[in-house]
Amino acid sequence: MTTLTLALWIAGGSVTAGLLGALTGLGGGIIVVPMLTLIFHVDLRYAIGASLVSVIATSSGAAAAYVREGYTNVRVGILLEVATTIGALLGAALSGFIPTSALAVLFGCVLLFTAYRSIQPRPEHDLLTTPDKWAARLRLDSTYPTATGMQAYSVQRVPAGFSLMFFAGILSALLGIGSGIIKVLAMDQTMRLPFKVSTTTSNFMIGVTAAASAGVYLHRGYIDPVLSFPVMLGVLAGALIGARILGRANTKLLRQLFTGVVVIMAVEMLYKGLTGGV
């Protein structure tokens, strides 16, 4: 295949990934690496480099709007970024020693977990609960806009959330993903932030987490410009279109479709990893 043909196909696939990621709220990054390795037979390291770049683009683009609307808890984000950046640098250091077949198996497991989480009902929780020592000391409690005005909320179990973010950072670097699923889980269910605050603060942190390992991978030669540009521009365009049509699309159906795609890719990644095909 010529560079032009490949770039066009990859751009098309990336637009779809970005669009589905934005519409389902699961992020496009999770299917960019499987798409590149399974469909276009790209080496896993090049795929991870290109995916990380697209993750930075979409998260920074979306974060711009959320931060300005006042959903993002900037203090919680910055605090947890300590854990995600340490995790990401550790993951980048480890990745050189982990065989790509093992990374493919790990990727398959994370995809399965993503599919499982996306069909689980989300338990609601109270927003104002008992004071937490760390949340008070670090002034994490805040307010966010709702239909009925500003709603106050308190932050719980900061050390547990911080520890989970460390693993989110490692996975982000090892697999070239944003790890949004784990970040949202940690903030929504462990730290008891409102769901909208969790998703927007996760998105806010994803760019920084991905930038930590992308910087290392650039120096290591994982980021190929010819492969990365259609991925970055495609995913970004898809995410921007997705954000525009979000109100009109049938997100429930799309979510089921996307979950199906994730499961198929999980099985393929596990198979390839276990048979040494990656």
Added chain:
Amino acid sequence: MSDPTARPSRWTDHAVEQLIGRLLQIGVLIAALVVVVGGALVLSQHGGAVASYSVFHGQPELLRSIGPIVRGAFAMDSRAVVQLGLLLLIATPIARVAFTLGAFALQRDRTYVLITAVVLALLLYGFLYGRA
């Protein structure tokens, strides 16, 4: 996100949030424009070449560190132009952290100056030295 202990200043959390949002938008926009130009150059110069990424070779030194990428981009090497755009993209969240550090410093919020400085140091270490 009001902070009763900080000195009143025009650097309220709300003002900082507006500026952070704008900074991220501009960073992504500039990076994307540079990547579009570089991508167009790549396709016009090498579009007919056979592409294969199934075997990992790594990038040449020219496309792996900041100095050579910037020099290559100004010499209009198409791949270096794309790489410069990607470099700007990676730098955008780092610039956001640096800006947040400045805002916390102006708010005299020592705890968060320290926390943000740790994040910034880790990011710059990876970005400038490429080691982890």
